[in-house]
Each structure stands twice: as structure tokens, then as C-alpha cells.
Amino acid sequence: MTSPHNHSNTSRQHVLSIQSHVVWGHAGNSASTLPMQRMGINVNPIHTVHFSNHTGYGHFLGEIMPPSLITDSVQGLEDNGFIHNVNAVLSGYTASPLVGETIANAVQKVRKHNASVIYCCDPVLGDVGRGIYVRDGVADMVKYTLVPIADIITPNHFEAEFLAGHALDNVEKALQFCDSIIANGTSRVVITSFEGGSTPSGTIQCIAADKHGKYILTKPKVTTGYKENFTGSGDIFTSIFLASTLRGKTTAEALEHTASAVHAIYEVTAKSGNHELDLIAAQDHIPHPPTIFSAEKL
Secondary structure, eight states: OOOOOOOOSSSOEEEEEEEEEEEESOOTHHHHHHHHHHTTEEEEEEEEEEEEEOGGGSOOOEEEOOHHHHHHHHHHHHHTTGGGGEEEEEEOOOOSHHHHHHHHHHHHHHHHHOTTOEEEEOOOOEETTTEEOSOTTHHHHIIIIIGGGOSEEOOOHHHHHHHHTSOOOSHHHHHHHHHHHHHTTOSEEEEEEEOOTTSOTTEEEEEEEETTEEEEEEEEOOOOSSOSSOTTHHHHHHHHHHHHHHTTOOHHHHHHHHHHHHHHHHHHHHHHTOSSOOTTTTGGGTTSOSSOOOEEEO
16 A cells, blocks of 8 residues: 655646546536646546436436446556556546456556555445445445555545444544554545534534544535535545645645535535536635635544
């Protein structure tokens, strides 16, 4: 396993982002690319699916890309010598168990050329209320194949409980989960949305941990008038956290920056009344959030 490194802020860094793609709206690579670019990171996307829109709309058309597309894309980067420039690999929604295996192989191939590469795994499996929404076999593949080789994981509360195998209904249990993941070699764990018994009403909490410390951040929920949780918000959170890490921020600093930027995006969306997160209108807030929420060390 590798630890997140402090890379020079002057060199332009590359993230190989292996995620879904939607024509309309913001999910997967369609959500992650702009935030990382606004943070000064080059994004090299490989699409695992090509859908008309995200599946939250009920009706969508498109197709899952063949796993060979991932393999061939990475091989092409290797053949041309581009793979040496990859600083991080990011994965999100995984369309099938075979795609997951292919992502794992891609990570190992990139690491062969650059031992300090950071693999950030967003274990997109489900959510409170919706339950698990990935295809059969994907959740176990993510849990047993991708998470163990990741340097950073960013589950939401529901996904953290699935990975833990039991309820995380208080902060203590959430921290024990983080400890267990870090003990297996992961450098940074973030539970992107935590709501336990002690979470103050009208707020949402984020928990982050590394081998140096554990942190909790509490911020107010934003009422948008449309809905509370937008598809793609987790993808945006993970992309900003990874970009912050690549820019040399500590776990606590990356958590503060990310939570504050996502909050600002929600506030802009609330004003515009959009049915999708208003990334374009909020883009200046991604590198420079107007309000910074502080993380408390536990």
C-alpha cells in the first residue's frame, strides 16, 4: 500500500478516472471531471457506462461498456508512455463484477510504473432509503477486491455500514470501522455523510480518519426545495477530496475544503432551483469555498 504523497503544486497532475458517464446531468465522470479540473488537476476519464441520464430518473437508455475498453485504454496509455504521468486512479460506480476486476488490474498496472500512485475508491453501492442499487455481485466485489487495495475510500453512511457488516449508529462505532480499514493498509477513510444518534438536528456530519488522527465535521443541511440528496453529490465529494489530497492537504484540511465546497454547490443549487447540482454556476466555489467549516479532532 502507498500513502498519499505531497506532490508539487507546480506540476500538473493526472487522475485516471474510471467511472460512469451520463449525457444529461452530473454523475460519475460527468460530476467528477470539472471539480478536479477547477482544482488544477488533469482528468483522464475512462467511461464504464454510457447512459442518457443517471438511473435516479427511472427511465434511461445506454449501455455498459465492455471491460476490454478499460483494459485497452490503460494498455494504450502504457504503450505511449503516458502511464508514468498518472498520479492517482479514481473509481466510482462499478457496472458489473467483471468491470470491478478490470479496475483492480488497471490500478496494479499503473502502480507498476509509479509506486506512489494513489488509488481512491468511492464504493458506490447504495444509500439510506434506496438500499443497495448496484447489480448482483458488485457490492461483494467492491468490498473484497477494490477496498482492500485502496489508499483512500469515501463511503456514505449506508456504504460504510455494508463494508463494516453492522450498523454504525454512533460516532464510536464509525471510528472503529475507520480503524479497521486503516489497519488493513488504507491511508485515509472518509464517511461522507454520517447521521448517528448524536448528530444535531438539521445537520449532516462527515467523519475522516488516518493513522495520525480522527476528525468529525458538522455542517447544516441545505434545503433546496427540490430534494435533499442529489445524485452525483458523492462523486463530487470524492473528486474534490482526492484533488485536495493531491494538492498536499492533510486529511483534516482536505475534509474541511471538500465539505465546504460541496455545501457551497448545494447553496447555489438551492438558489437556482435546478433539478441537478448546479456545478457550472458554483464552479468558482470549488477551489475557493466562501464558508469554511472546521473539523474537530476526536
